[in-house]
Amino acid sequence: MTEPVSMQPIGFIESVFKEKNGTPRQANICKNSTARLTLLKTIFTNPNHALEGLNEFSHVWLIFVFHKNNGKFHAKVAPPRLNGRRVGVLGTRSPHRPNPIGLSLAKLDKIDGDTLYLSMIDLLDGTPVVDVKPYIPQYDRPQPNEGPADRKSVV
Numbered sequence: 170m171t172e173p174v175s176m177q178p179i180g181f182i183e184s185v186f187k188e189k190n191g192t193p194r195q196a197n198i199c200k201n202s203t204a205r206l207t208l209l210k211t212i213f214t215n216p217n218h219a220l221e222g223l224n225e226f227s228h229v230w231l232i233f234v235f236h237k238n239n240g241k242f243h244a245k246v247a248p249p250r251l252n253g254r255r256v257g258v259l260g261t262r263s264p265h266r267p268n269p270i271g272l273s274l275a276k277l278d279k280i281d282g283d284t285l286y287l288s289m290i291d292l293l294d295g296t297p298v299v300d301v302k303p304y305i306p307q308y309d310r311p312q313p314n315e316g317p318a319d320r321k322s323v324v
Contacts, residue, residue, distance in 0.1 A: 178234070178297035179213070180206045187294050204275070204290040206231070206298055208283045216283035224280045228304035229287070234297045235269035242266055274304060 184204040208216035223229065242265040245255045258266060275287040285301070 176234075176299045177212060178209065178299055179301070180208045180298050182206055182231075182233070182290070182292045182294060182296040182298060184290055184292055184294040184296070186290075186292065202288065202290045203278075204287045204292060206285040206287065206301070208285075210283070213283075220280055220283070220285070223277070223285075223301070223303060226277060226303040226305070228274055228289075229277050229285070230302040230304055230309075231273045231275055231287075231292065231298050232300040232302070233271050233273065233292060234299060235264040235266075235271055236295065236297055237293060238264055238269045240269075270299070 182204050183206070185202055208219060210216065213219045242258060242263075244258060246258050246261055246263045246265065247253050247255045248261045248263060264271060273291055274289070276289040278286040278288050280286070
């Protein structure tokens with residue numbers, strides 16, 4: 170049996186979205202939405218050191234917890250984009266998952282001290298963020314023709 174995994178938030182999103190209802194499902198739907206992420210000093214005694222070099226990137230990946238979920242999930246779900254067709258939860262971006270973690274791409278507008286200023290955000294106010302990683306296009310954006318020919322190309 171494996172040991173449980175424990176994580177602590179490094180900060181909490183301060184967002185324009187206060188309720189689940191009305192929050193975009195994907196960040197590119199609401200390009201002008203903004204948020205802040207201030208790193209907790211209980212995690213980093215000197216947050217500036219942790220953020221050094223991040224300002225060289227235009228976008229960041231935010232790894233977060235779906236903190237408003239009720240803890241229930243199903244193996245099959247019907248995502249809105251499939252018009253009622255049910256598929257396995259791991260083949261979707263459903264927030265209702267065995268481990269309620271999410272991944273969101275945000276535009277990094279600036280860093281001021283221990284705070285990241287973000288736009289193109291799709292996260293609720295108060296969302297716990299467990300990690301931030303730079304978006305690196307040559308690694309994070311698959312090229313067409315990578316992978317088996319029978320799969321859909323990602324562009």
